[in-house]
Amino acid sequence: MENDYPLNSLEQVFSDLTPGEEYLIPVSSSTRFFNYLVDLVGMLVFGFLFGIFLATMGAEEILNKMPxxxxGIFLLFSYYVLLEGITGRSLGKLVTGTKVVTLEGEEPSLNTIVKRTLCRLIPFEAFSFLTSNQSGWHDRFSKTMVVRIRK
Incomplete structure (x- = not known):
């Protein structure tokens, strides 16, 4: 199979792109990792605030009885579905100027975000990034990607 582009340099690859047109380019693995770290801190803060909320409502025994x-699953699910479902961005994506989109570049539906979040619960899902450049199972199974927002 013959390539349409001689892949000698990135300049040659992008020479046919129309100026001013927006293209969906997945963010780097390091950006994805930084997103993860920021989101991890965000989930901890979210969990802390949730615990305070339950304690002020007199329902701390719910936390004591819950495994x-x-x-953890409840907090992860709530964090990602609320933030990405409403804005397409978690705190990590907000900090790095990135956003979740479908493979067609559209806003993902709430069902897609729920599917994406459920896939995060697959054991060893974090290691799926080792077998692919910039996407994990939660991207591949939900047919989404994380891209930089251009302004």
């Missing part, structure tokens, strides 16, 4: 794994 830690179930609480």
């Amino acid at each position: 830690n794994q179930l609480l």
Whole structure:
């Protein structure tokens, strides 16, 4: 199979692109990792605030009876579905100027965000980034990607 582009340099690859047109280019693995670290801190803060909320409502016994794994799943699911479902961006994506889009470049539906978030719960999902450049299973199974927002 013959390539349409001689891949001698990135300049040659992008020479046919129309100026001013927006292109979906997935962000780097290092940006994705930084997003993860910021989101991890965001989920911890979210969990802390949720605990304070329950304590002020007199419902701290809910936390005492709930298994830690179930609480973690609830917090992860709530964090990502609320933020990405409403804005397409988690705190990490907000900090790095990135956003979740479908492979066609459109805003993902709430169902897509739920599917993406459920895929994060697959054991060892974080290691799926080792087998691919910039996408994990939660990207591939939900047919989404993270791109830089151009202004």
